[in-house]
Structure formats: C-alpha cells, structure tokens
Amino acid sequence: MTAQLPYPYIYADIPHLTEVCTNLVSNAVKYTGAGGTIRCGITQKPGEKEGWCDTVVTVADNGIGMSQEFQKHIFEPFERERTSTVSKVEGSGIGMGIVKKLVGLMGGAVEVESKIGVGSTFTVTIPCRIASEDEIQAKREINPSDQKCLCGTRILLTEDNDLNAEIATELLQEEGCTVDRAKDGVECVDMLEKAANGTYQLILMDVQMPVMNGYDATKKIRRMDDPQKANIPIVAMTANAFSEDKQVALDAGMNDHIAKPINMSVLVPTLRKYL
Template identity: 50%
Template sequence: MMGGTIDVESKLGKGSTFTITIDHKLGNEEKDKVKQEDLVVSKHSLEGKHVLLAEDNELNAEFAKIILEDCGLHVDLARDGLECVGKVIQKPVGSYDFILMDIQMPNMNGYLATQKIREIPEKNTIPIIAMSANAFDEDKKQALKAGMNGYISKPIDMDKLQSQIIEILKEKAGS
C-alpha cells in the first residue's frame, strides 16, 4: 500500500534476513527545529505551576511525580479519587493549575472524582487530564463525557503530556 518492498533471505540452520524498504519523505529540518524550540518554551511556561496528581499505584505515582517535578511543576499527590476531591475542596481557589487524574482507583474512580469536582462552585473549571493504561477511543470519549479536558495514555510520554497541558492552559486563559 505504501509502494515499498519486503525481501527475505533464509539459509537453513543459519537464520533469516528481512529487508523492508519504504519510500518516505525526509523531515523538514527547519520545521523540526521550531518544534524543539516550542518544546523548550513550553517547559519554561510550566515552571512553577501546581498540579494535583491522583494516582493510586505507588510506583506510577513516584515516577510521574519525578518527571513532573523535572519540568518545574509543584506536585501534590492524592492516592484515590476521594482524596483528590477532598484536596480540591480544602485548598483555596487557584491552588491547582490542573489535575492529572488516573481513571482506575479505589474508593472513587477518576470519572466520578471529576464529576464531583465539576460540581464545586468556583473550582469547577480546573483543567483535568485523564491518565489511563487504556488507549481506546471509547475510553477517551468517556473521559471527555465525564468532564475531563484531555486524555493521556500510560506509560506517560512527557512531550505529549506537556503539549497537551500547554494547550489546555492556553484554552483556559483564553476563555
């Protein structure tokens, strides 16, 4: 379908060599350089922001916390949806710039926690990004339907997460 070829050379008892050839355009160096510069600017625009990370898996939470702090973010951790909602209620308005919400958590899942946060006056516009090991379109649709602003699949690709956070924060600032 892409106009390429697949060649196979095989010798009994010695092994096989597979060669795949696909014609593909080379990237535009100037465009790639601009994307890299945008990423550096994005990293700086995240510095000092406060994020509430709702994640029940200790290892995932620690990993996410480290990579978020490496971007200059201040991270507050909630171990489940119930604790997440409680922290949003307890903290003053403006305490969190956004929330990263795991979907599958004990006591209260990410969907229900998001719905509860959306019911809190003056705090119902905090951007919430779903984090899930499921990467199906149906999961993304369900997250958006629950009131989340974005969706990122695990394992976390920090570049994708950063660009999604920047977009969501830009949208919020524009509204």
C-alpha cells in the same frame, strides 16, 4: 564523564533518560563513601535495525557493593540491601524500580555487576533512531524553545499506584512543576475542596482507582459550588488509548485524555493547552 559518540544526532526520550541517569548517579553517591570514585560513561554502537544505534550509559562506583542474591531483586520497588542499613545509609531503594520501568518504556535494558566491598557497575542500553543535522535543525524550528513553560505550575496528581506516582512526579518536576499527590478520588476531591482558590492549575486523574474512581471524582468536582474549583482542567490517565476511553473521560467532564505509561512528549503539549 567519558564520551565517544559516532552518531552525534539521535532521537531520544530526554526526560526519561535524564531521570534514569539521575537515579543511577544518586544511587552511586549514596553507596560510595568519602574518598570513593564514581565513573560515568556514554558510548554508542550500531543497533540491530538499520538506521538505529544503541546508546550505552554506564555508572560505576567502588562503594559498598551488593551480594549476588540481592542483585536478583535490585530492580524491584522498595528493595534495599540489608547491609546498607548497617552502613547507616538511608533510602527506600525505589530509584532502581523507577530505572527499570523507565528503561523498559524506552525499549532498552539495564544490567548490574557488583561485588561486596568492591563496588557496582550499572549499564543501560537504549535503542535510538539515528538523526541527521538537518532533521535536528528542522525540529528546532518547529518546536522553538520559547514555548510556554510549565515552571511554577502546581498539579494535583491522583494516582493509587506508588511507583507510577513516583515516576510521574519526578518527570513533572523535571519540567518545573510542583506536584501534590492524592491516592484516590475521595482524597483528590477533599484536597481540592480544602485548598485555597488558585492552589492547583490542573488535575492529572488516573481513572482506575479504589474507593472512588477518576470518573466519579471528576463528576463530583464539576458539581462543586465554587466555580473556579468546579472548572479546573482535568486530564485523564488511562491504560488504554482507545477513542471510546477518551469519550468516556469527556462525558465525565474531563478536559482531555492521555494513555499510560506517561509519554512526556504527549503529556507536556497536553498540559500546555490548559495552562
């Protein structure tokens, strides 16, 4: 790993950035054979706005590479080069879909250069606000590291979209959570009913789902005979952050409400309130 950082203190979305780097490195390892080389680098350059910089992360390998045609689709969910199957390399390719979405959430861009038999280089550019040492110290004092840890928390994630579920699961696992997924409200209610008491500490509930939406699932859970299950904390996930959406969630019996796409700096404190 090479590093030349003219701006040692920046504001960055660490969980999202960590997930991006993990996926890129895992992808490089998967498609680079024994004896191959993987190089990771991080640099910074002045940003477009005053007080901002661009943090540039590169992951380069000399693995099997990709065709020009496939590079046009590499960031689409579940895409994988046909030659990878021939090479006995397993994997769905969903990691690159996650990378594209997470980079977009951070306002950045991701590019790839690749050639069959030569290797691939992924470049991620993330705009970051420059911070001072005093700001960082003040933030550490406000947010001490001994805050309630989420490690060991088991969450029932109810989300019908595969990519959104994959991203949420990865980010929650980074915080030490164990995540089980239900694909709709009916499956969520069924999993909670069948689980032993105390299996789940909290439910993250998407509200717009087929079969049974999050509001109806919550109402059904609140009417369960078992008081421990009926009172499990439920946090709504919606595409909007309007106050009326939060009120609808509360009226349905949910404890709280967060907007999608998930922002871990909002979700983690919200989860801590109920654990």
